[in-house]
Amino acid sequence: MNRAVALRLGAFAGALALAFGAAYAIGTAVDPIAAADTTTAPAHGEEMGGMEESAAGHGEGHSESGGQLPGLAVSEAGYTLTPATTFYQPGTKTELRFTIQGPDGKPVKEYTETHEKDLHLIVVRRDLSGFHHVHPTRDANGTWSIPFTFTAGGTWRVFADFQPAGLDRTLTLGTDVNVSGLYIPVPLSEPAGSYSFDGYDVTLAGTPVAGKESELTFAISRGGKPVTDLQPYLGAFGHLVSLRGGDLAYLHTHPAQEATAGMKGGPEIKFATTFPTAGTYSLFLDFQHAGAVHTAEFTVKVGADGSAIVPPKQLPTTKAPATKAPATPGHETTPHGH
Structure with missing residues (x-):
């Protein structure tokens, strides 16, 4: 192999390495799980994402060092919200099922009660219509479930608000599920008193x-x-x-x-x-x-x-x-x- 060919091959290999490195960096930046697991969030009770306790009331939430607010990530501190399925039919009563996977990769079975419940579930469509605040039940294997009817087609957001046993703060994890059918967005109402x-x-x-x-x-x-x-x-x-x-x-x-x-x-x-x-x-x-x-x-x-x-x-x-x-x-x- 002559010197010119060797130089061209070396330059090509270097370009490939740079390309793969850039792709890995971009993927890590946009992956909500990777982003959530690489930093440690502040303890419950500290000022978190602009929310702090006061004499008049308290806001529950947390943020990561990068400013992550509750509900924006599917995984945080090693815990992941894992729905049984992300596809549903509208207008039909179904079973909404999910688990909270712990740092060991197994469903979490032990929780610290917050406001009289082990877990609070919020379900709302992405256009902020169809708000539901419900409380599912958990079986012996750590699977949560509740009968649920998605009223209309579109993308819905599911929030799990809970505190795992042994963790000194609450977590709010969020994920999207898809409901088939015609999507007709509902505009927000104007501000009113x-x-x-x-x-x-x-x-x-x-x-x-x-x-x-x-x-x-x-x-x-x-x-x-x-x-x-x-x-x-x-x-x-x-x-x-x-x-x-x-x-x-x-x-x-x-x-x-x-x-x-x-x-x-x-x-x-x-x-x-x-x-x-x-x-x-x-x-x-x-x-x-x-x-x-x-x-x-x-x-x-x-x-x-x-x-x-x-x-x-x-x-x-x-x-x-x-x-x-x-x-x-x-x-x-x-x-x-x-």
Whole structure:
């Protein structure tokens, strides 16, 4: 082999090495599992992704050193959300099944209870319609399952909110599932200070500021009268899930006041939460009254320097769309959505 040929072969081999190296780097950067497993997330209770505890309430979540927010990755800290299938038919009751794979590659069987449950499951379509907060059951092998009906075609996001035994913080993992059929996106409602459904009127007041703790106050009335006998639900008088438009980053917030059997709450429920960035968020408030769990929905636009939600009387009322399902008796084993 002459010198010229040898030089050409050497240059070709070098180019191949560079190409494979670049491809590996790109693949690692975009793989949510690889990205999640290469760093250690801060312990529960530290400020995490703009969410921290306060006297008025607390937001549960975590972020990695790179700023990863809850619900954006399918795997974190060695734990992976693994659905039994990612393909479903609309309008048909089916079994939604999944496992949480632990660092050893086996289904997790031991959990630390949070808010009276080992795991909270949130299911919502990517356009933020069809919100459900449900609680599946776990068998002896570590498989979670719940009867579930996907109401329409499209891509749906499934969030598992839980704390594995031995881990000092909660995790929220998210994955997409596909529902066949015609996809007709539902536009978000415009920001409003009041939401009316099933005879209830829920008003919202507060001043959310991106990156800073904000207090939000929900006031509940029925038939024009304040509701003063809210019932405890999962250890609180209200649960608030906020999802960021676009990527559906997840914030789960509970009020500071604990609620036990026999206690009565209302008409106001206060939360302190931190919206990590400016943008549009969908807020879903769960509360229990007269033996049934209800969900109020709000759209909030958060600015970088404060976007006040002005007093409800100055804003239009958002009515629950007629196409959405009525409230179910509870969230324990059946889907619930509005």
